Amino acid sequence: MTRSSPLPGFRLSFTFTMIYLTAIVLIPLAAILLHASRQGFMGFLHTVTAPRVLASYRVTLGSAGVAALLSAVFGMLLAWVLARYDFPGKRVVDALVDLPFALPTAVAGISLTALYTEQGWIGRYLEPHGIHVAFTPVGIVLAMSFVGFPFVVRSVQPVLEDLDPAMEEAAASLGANVWQRFTRVIAPVAFPALLTGTALAFARAAGEYGSVIFIAGNMPMKTEITTLLIVTKLEEYDYSGAAAIAGAMLALSFSIMLLVNLLQWWGQRREGNRT
Amino acid sequence: MSIQIEHISKRYGSFTALADVSLTIGSGELVALLGPSGSGKTTLLRIIAGLESSDEGSILLHGEESTRHSASRRGIGFVFQHYALFRHMTIFENVAFGLRVQSRLLRPSRSIIRERVRELLHLVQLDSFAEMYPEQLSGGQRQRVALARALAVKPKVLLLDEPFSALDAKVRKELRDWLRRIHDDLHVTTVLVTHDQEEALEVADRVAILNLGKLEQTGTPESIYNNPASPFVYNFLGNVNLFHGRLLAELSFEERAGSTERSIDSAIGFVRPHELELSRNLPADRRAVVASVLRVHAAGPQIRLELSIAGSGRSVAAELSRKQFEQLALVPGDKVFVWPQYIRLFDDDRAMSLLLDQGAGI
Amino acid sequence: MTGHRPVSSSSLLHPSRAQQVGRVTLILLSLLFLLGFLILPVAVVFTQALSQGWKLYRDSICQAYVLSALRLTGLVASIAVPLNLVFGLAASWAITRFEFHGKSLLITFIDIPLSVSPVVAGMMYVEVFGLHGWLGPWLSEHNLHVIFAVPGIVLATVFVTFPFVARELIPFMQAQGSDEEVAAVVLGANGWNVFWRVTLPNIKWALLYGTILAASRSIGEFGAVSVVSGHIRGKTTTLPLQVEMLYNEYNFTAAFAAASLLTLAAVVTLGIKKALEVTTGLRRGNEKEEAKS
Numbered sequence: 001m002t003r004s005s006p007l008p009g010f011r012l013s014f015t016f017t018m019i020y021l022t023a024i025v026l027i028p029l030a031a032i033l034l035h036a037s038r039q040g041f042m043g044f045l046h047t048v049t050a051p052r053v054l055a056s057y058r059v060t061l062g063s064a065g066v067a068a069l070l071s072a073v074f075g076m077l078l079a080w081v082l083a084r085y086d087f088p089g090k091r092v093v094d095a096l097v098d099l100p101f102a103l104p105t106a107v108a109g110i111s112l113t114a115l116y117t118e119q120g121w122i123g124r125y126l127e128p129h130g131i132h133v134a135f136t137p138v139g140i141v142l143a144m145s146f147v148g149f150p151f152v153v154r155s156v157q158p159v160l161e162d163l164d165p166a167m168e169e170a171a172a173s174l175g176a177n178v179w180q181r182f183t184r185v186i187a188p189v190a191f192p193a194l195l196t197g198t199a200l201a202f203a204r205a206a207g208e209y210g211s212v213i214f215i216a217g218n219m220p221m222k223t224e225i226t227t228l229l230i231v232t233k234l235e236e237y238d239y240s241g242a243a244a245i246a247g248a249m250l251a252l253s254f255s256i257m258l259l260v261n262l263l264q265w266w267g268q269r270r271e272g273n274r275t
Numbered sequence: 276m277s278i279q280i281e282h283i284s285k286r287y288g289s290f291t292a293l294a295d296v297s298l299t300i301g302s303g304e305l306v307a308l309l310g311p312s313g314s315g316k317t318t319l320l321r322i323i324a325g326l327e328s329s330d331e332g333s334i335l336l337h338g339e340e341s342t343r344h345s346a347s348r349r350g351i352g353f354v355f356q357h358y359a360l361f362r363h364m365t366i367f368e369n370v371a372f373g374l375r376v377q378s379r380l381l382r383p384s385r386s387i388i389r390e391r392v393r394e395l396l397h398l399v400q401l402d403s404f405a406e407m408y409p410e411q412l413s414g415g416q417r418q419r420v421a422l423a424r425a426l427a428v429k430p431k432v433l434l435l436d437e438p439f440s441a442l443d444a445k446v447r448k449e450l451r452d453w454l455r456r457i458h459d460d461l462h463v464t465t466v467l468v469t470h471d472q473e474e475a476l477e478v479a480d481r482v483a484i485l486n487l488g489k490l491e492q493t494g495t496p497e498s499i500y501n502n503p504a505s506p507f508v509y510n511f512l513g514n515v516n517l518f519h520g521r522l523l524a525e526l527s528f529e530e531r532a533g534s535t536e537r538s539i540d541s542a543i544g545f546v547r548p549h550e551l552e553l554s555r556n557l558p559a560d561r562r563a564v565v566a567s568v569l570r571v572h573a574a575g576p577q578i579r580l581e582l583s584i585a586g587s588g589r590s591v592a593a594e595l596s597r598k599q600f601e602q603l604a605l606v607p608g609d610k611v612f613v614w615p616q617y618i619r620l621f622d623d624d625r626a627m628s629l630l631l632d633q634g635a636g637i
Numbered sequence: 638m639t640g641h642r643p644v645s646s647s648s649l650l651h652p653s654r655a656q657q658v659g660r661v662t663l664i665l666l667s668l669l670f671l672l673g674f675l676i677l678p679v680a681v682v683f684t685q686a687l688s689q690g691w692k693l694y695r696d697s698i699c700q701a702y703v704l705s706a707l708r709l710t711g712l713v714a715s716i717a718v719p720l721n722l723v724f725g726l727a728a729s730w731a732i733t734r735f736e737f738h739g740k741s742l743l744i745t746f747i748d749i750p751l752s753v754s755p756v757v758a759g760m761m762y763v764e765v766f767g768l769h770g771w772l773g774p775w776l777s778e779h780n781l782h783v784i785f786a787v788p789g790i791v792l793a794t795v796f797v798t799f800p801f802v803a804r805e806l807i808p809f810m811q812a813q814g815s816d817e818e819v820a821a822v823v824l825g826a827n828g829w830n831v832f833w834r835v836t837l838p839n840i841k842w843a844l845l846y847g848t849i850l851a852a853s854r855s856i857g858e859f860g861a862v863s864v865v866s867g868h869i870r871g872k873t874t875t876l877p878l879q880v881e882m883l884y885n886e887y888n889f890t891a892a893f894a895a896a897s898l899l900t901l902a903a904v905v906t907l908g909i910k911k912a913l914e915v916t917t918g919l920r921r922g923n924e925k926e927e928a929k930s
Contacts (some may be wrong), residue, residue: 005735006326006346007818008828013731020724021746024796028761029749031771035764074670081667085660093667095911099675102903102910104857105755106877107896110884111678114685114893121677146674178656207754209860210877214884227756231864234760239769246757257745257752326819346823353823359816363838373824376834428825 029250036247039240047244055221056229063137063225064205067144071201074145075152076194082153083160097154100147105210112143113215135217140225143211148201155197159190192267196260203256207249276337276350276431276464277302278323283332285318285488292318293329294488300481302337303462305455307469307479311511314485316468317436323466324434325349336432352425352463354435358417360409366420367405370395373428395423398457415446422454426461433465439474447471451478472512476500484508509545509619546615548579548594553603553611563614566591568607573600580605582613682900685893697894705871706879707898709787713875714855717794721851722844725802730836733810734818744807747800759793759864766792785867790875793861798851805847806840809919813839842917846910853906857899 036044047053081087082094100108116123116133126133133139163186171181209227217223226249233242278300285293293315300306308316321327323334325346333342341349361369370392374383383391396402399419409417418438425433435454439447455478458465469475475482476496483493484507492504503509557563566582569590578600580593593613595603605611687694697703728747732740750758765771766783776783783789817839821831837844859877866873874882876899883892913919 005815006822007734007815008822008831009730010735010737013727014735014737017724017728017731017743020727020799021743024792024799025746025749028765028796031764032757032761074674077663077670078667081663085664087664089668091911091915093671095907096671096675098907098910099679099903102853102857102906103679104859104877104880104896104899104903106859106880107682107857107899107903108678110880110892110896111681111685114681114889115677121681122673146678149674203752207757209754209756209863210881227754227860230756230760234763234864239763239767242760243764246760249754249757253752253754253757257748261745324823326823346819347825347827351823353820355816355820357816359820361817361821361835372821372826372834376821376824376826376830424820424824 032243032246032250035240035243039244044244044247047241048248052220052224053226053229053245056224056226059137059140059223060206060226063140063144064202066141067148067205068198068202070141070145071148071152071205072194072198075149075197075201076156078149079153079156079160083157083163097150100150105147105208106214108146108211109143109214112139112146112211116142116215134215135223137223139215139217140212140223143215144205144208147208147211148205151200151204152194152197155200156190156193159193160186163189192263196263196267199256199260199263203253203260206252278432278464278466279335279338280319280323281333281335283319283322283329283334285315285322285327285329291488293322295332296485296488296490297332298483298490298493300464300466302464305458305465305467305478305480307467307475307482308485309469309472309475309482309511310485310491311470313487315488316470316485319485320434320436320466320468323432324351324353326353349432350430351432351434352428352430354418354421354425354433354438356437356441358409358414358421360417360420360424362409365406365408366396366401366412367392369409369420370424370427372424377428391427395427398426398460399423413446414442415450418442418450419453422457426463430463433463435465435467437468437470440469440471447474454478476512484511486511503619506545513547545619546617548592549577550616550618551591551593552614552616553580553593553595553599553605555603555609555611557612558614563612566611566613568605568609568611570607571605582611584613679900679904682893682896685889686897688893689890693890694894694897697891698898700891702870702874703876703879703891703895706874706876706895709790709874710856710876712787713791713794714852716791717798717855718848718852720795721799722802722848724799725806725847726844728803729806729810730832732807734815747803750797750800755797755858755860756864758796759861762789762792762796762865784865785869785873787873789865790862790873793865794855794858797858797861798854801851801854802844802847805843805850809843810836810840842913842919846913846919849906849909849913853903856902 039047078093078097082090082097113134114120116126116139118124118127118134120134123134131138133142167185168181171185176184207227208225209231212225213228216225216228218225218228220229226245230242230245230249233239233245278298280296280298280300283293283296284291296315296319298306308319310316318327322329325341325344329342333340335341336349336351361372364372371388374388374391377383392405393402396405399422401416401419401423404412404416404420409420412420421438438454439450442450451474454467467475467479479496481493482496482499484491484499486507492499492508494502499508500512503512554563565585567585568580569583570581572579572581576597578595578597580595580600582591582593583589584591591613603611686697728743731737732743763770763784766776766789767773768777768784770784772783783792817835818831821835826834857877858875859881862875863878863881866875866878868874868878868882870882876895880892880895880899883889883895
């Protein structure tokens with residue numbers, strides 16, 4: 001029992017937590033990082049900058065970036081509408097935003113593909129106009145946006161909901177018009193949350209596998225995403241190669257995690273630490 | 276059961292919460308730990324309870340060294356400031372809790388538990404509330420339940436942490452009286468933490484005043500009110516006016532603004548508002564000061580006047596009975612002569628305390 | 638959303654005609670977006686599954702491999718979810734009821750699965766338990782199989798779902814405070830009494846909510862499981878993997894039939910989540926770091 005609390009069970013709960021974490025997270029994580037580093041820095045660098053790998057970065061990060069922006073736009077729209085307006089069916093809409101979280105990525109993948117191929121419900125209108133979605137980077141961006149936009153919604157929505165109407169009323173009584181109220185009162189508060197959500201959407205998109213591989217086409221150097229490349233290398237028994245690329249992806253994940261934490265800290269500071 | 280607190284010290288990092296506090300509480304006594312926030316009174320209470328540990332010192336419960344005993348084995352009852360009732364249990368289940376969690380060997384039978392709970396609910400006058408939930412009760416009712424719950428396991432010591440401060444003024448007064456009555460019935464050694472001096476002085480057998488982790492004074496309510504040992508205690512109990520001045524050889528006290536007498540030391544003088552005398556005419560054999568009336572507060576049993584002393588412009592509070600006030604018929608702007616009936620002097624911080632009766636002029 | 642008053646009810650901000658039109662436009666745009674982006678994919682699953690008639694749909698689902706995939710998915714979820722539930726309880730008890738150094742580091746570690754790509758997650762276990770991994774030789778010596786076998790799938794699923802219960806409980810228990818539990822201790826209750834009689838009843842809704850999230854995720858996990866499973870039909874394919882297999886064999890109807898089961902589960906999950914939110918006023922937890930993957 002720690003001296004600072006009269007409640008029992010610290011040793012038991014803490015030890016269990018640490019053992020569980022170590023076994024499930026820390027040791028496996030260490031295993032990949034160690035393997036990746038076993039090739040030495042030059043070896044690592046060589047692997048992760050091979051042409052095919054570089055191409056996959058281009059595809060993955062490029063698409064993730066565009067998808068993040070799209071997620072930001074649509075996510076912001078939905079967050080705004082959900083936080084500030086009442087309309088019939090609002091609860092259903094709110095629940096549906098979580099669909100990409102709840103739906104298995106493979107299911108998302110095959111249904112998106114089915115929609116946008118030539119025979120698909122949407123594809124049949126687009127293809128004749130020369131707009132190819134399935135098996136192109138456009139499809140990749142689409143699938144990534146599908147899984148990414150809920151992050152933006154769920155980051156911005158609570159912030160907008162917590163906004164005190166009295167603030168806007170005060171601004172209005174002081175003579176601010178609609179646009180000014182938005183840019184001076186609402187946007188500064190919502191912006192950090194928007195950035196956070198977009199960063200999360202980006203991270204999710206970059207690491208995505210199931211929803212993308214069906215619609216992507218998966219042609220090396222053209223439409224092959226990095227996660228697929230890792231799987232391919234595993235299937236070819238190139239464990240070192242896979243580990244190296246996985247290591248690079250982990251570096252990206254952790255950087256984004258750090259960025260998100262910083263953004264949240266910044267956001268809290270601006271609000272005077274409301275959480 | 277008596278409580279002996281010996282040389283208790285507690286620090287949080289560089290902040291000293293308690294510094295060498297020693298106190299003895301006799302069996303059956305009701306002692307109030309009084310002080311402003313940050314004085315360490317709650318910390319001391321929690322150390323007695325075993326909810327926090329001290330860095331130095333020991334706690335003896337009925338002569339037995341209890342410092343290492345865990346909170347659940349000290350035989351104490353604790354009442355929290357915010358009730359801490361089990362929100363998902365009925366009132367009955369709340370009060371019965373302490374009895375139900377006893378080990379199989381010691382646990383009383385279901386019918387005995389039921390009997391005891393009914394008894395306690397009757398004691399706190401909440402008989403018909405047994406099947407309700409805490410959220411359906413008012414603050415005052417919840418605190419009564421909390422008390423009943425604490426008493427259910429027949430504690431040898433009852434500890435209350437600012438139990439009434441979350442309640443309305445009227446409810447606070449009612450519960451205060453009621454706590455005193457229960458104590459008189461049950462004679463459980465009780466320690467009450469409060470920052471409300473009125474509460475402490477009205478309810479307790481003895482009061483212990485803490486300030487910044489140190490014990491300033493202990494004694495009966497009367498004795499500490501009439502013989503405060505330091506400016507802090509004096510200031511904390513009851514409204515005061517403060518005068519800085521110099522102590523003169525002949526024990527007359529000149530206010531700093533304009534004195535030609537020879538002075539020895541400087542001192543602080545305290546006068547309570549009701550110890551000031553007012554008159555429209557200059558008193559014959561007394562030194563008095565001219566003041567003008569700034570404001571009159573006529574709501575309540577006493578009339579409170581804000582005066583501004585001519586010359587220094589300093590404001591001073593005076594209290595009169597309605598009768599006295601009506602005799603004087605003062606309105607804002609009027610001029611009055613003011614002098615103290617009693618003045619209590621402190622040299623530096625504490626130590627010397629002189630009571631000057633009349634003869635003194637401001 | 639307790640106590641939240643939509644801005645549209647504020648009388649000072651009574652919208653002008655133009656604003657009202659703008660408002661309706663935004664709402665319609667969002668509904669359109671939702672329709673095209675979310676509802677259509679769900680609809681497609683069912684139309685494709687049923688495109689060759691109800692009988693074929695039923696046969697596809699009752700086919701041996703699909704059934705065994707269903708069983709495996711159920712098995713994995715029924716192991717992973719209780720394990721993570723216990724972890725969530727232990728972690729939130731330690732974190733919210735005690736003070737110790739490194740608390741925020743611990744919380745960061747708990748968030749790791751949310752920021753790691755599922756493929757990388759699967760790879761981590763291959764690195765430890767695979768043939769060439771740390772424990773590989775030892776495992777083959779004792780004829781134990783983790784990778785390309787059920788234990789590996791369970792592990793990968795445990796990894797991706799364990800933050801959920803903890804992340805629901807931690808802010809909830811933090812906000813509730815420990816007063817009731819301290820009161821119980823003073824009244825003489827021992828550790829288990831405090832937990833069962835006081836803590837658990839107070840956290841039951843948050844616990845349920847987190848469990849639903851974890852369960853939904855363990856059923857639907859694809860990427861991580863794909864890496865560790867080896868895709869051995871009938872033995873190590875979960876339902877999502879089975880969907881992929883059928884699809885890659887161009888057996889689209891059967892693939893969508895299997896997918897429809899998963900979609901139904903997802904929709905049910907959403908319904909339960911919403912119902913919980915509405916009836917118990919639970920917010921959605923820490924959206925800023927919501928489930929990744």
